[in-house]
Amino acid sequence: MSFELVVIGGGNMGAALVGGLLDGGVVERDALAIVEPSPGRRAELAGLFPDLTVVDEVPPCRSAVLAVKPHTVPAVAAGAVAAGATRLLSVAAGVTTRAISEAAGEGVAVVRAMPNTPALVGQGVSAIAAADGAGDADLDWADSVLGAVGLVVRVDEGQLDAVTGLTGSGPAYVFLIAEALIDAGVLAGLPRDHAEPMVAQLLVGAAALLERDGDPAALRARVTSPGGTTAAGLRVLEERATRAALIDAVQAAAERSRELGA
Missing domain, CATH: 3.40.50.720 (NAD(P)-binding Rossmann-like Domain)
Known part of the structure; x- marks a missing residue:
């Protein structure tokens, strides 16, 4: 057959x-x-x-x-x-x-x-x-x-090299962020066996909102109150150039993909 x-x-x-x-x-x-x-x-x-x-x-x-x-x-x-x-x-x-x-x-x-x-x-x-x-x-x-x-x-x-840098390598970036959030939760006083499922569900829930609404900037603004806790946390991330680091990571992975395929 x-x-x-x-x-x-x-x-x-x-x-x-x-x-x-x-x-x-x-x-x-x-x-x-x-x-x-x-x-x-x-x-x-x-x-x-x-x-x-x-x-x-x-x-x-x-x-x-x-x-x-x-x-x-x-x-x-x-x-x-x-x-x-x-x-x-x-x-x-x-x-x-x-x-x-x-x-x-x-x-x-x-x-x-x-x-x-x-x-x-x-x-x-x-x-x-x-x-x-x-x-x-x-x-x-x-x-x-x-x-x-x-x-x-x-x-x-x-x-496809750009795809490799973004979604091919992207899960590793998300997992690194998850690791950092779990460690941050532990540092803040949470047991690790609580922080791990909490972060996993955080990512699932945030992804579901993004899939539904499709506008990450609007979603971020919605959860950020003037002078509030989220604004304080985001200020640190922006000062540490987190956004630029992620952009550079995708570019580096895409370039490496081009080198490997040459």
């Missing part, structure tokens, strides 16, 4: 995609397969996804997700095409659509994506870019795959 979709690579991202695709009903269980060379990991995947096909070699398929290490992408792409795939979606960092297309050959639609780690809990952000020769239908397909694990935006490939 020929599978509708094969996910090549059963690591964290590959497994997250499979879980999202199944939970969202994007692909039927019998039309989906995972390819994973490690016997131990295959056993884990079989436990996670009962009755799903988990194999060590690419089976006949119509499309494939390349969730593998960047240096293996060209060979894996060629193998997927040899198995019949006419659409490829790569979630490997730094591998250009040109490199993938050259390995895949003519007549294969290639889409490159930059997801981020919150995809592991279905709350990711993924940016997708099409290779020359890939059309709107191919982007729609990639959108449906990655939409199973979060938000998807369409960009030009040249913008």
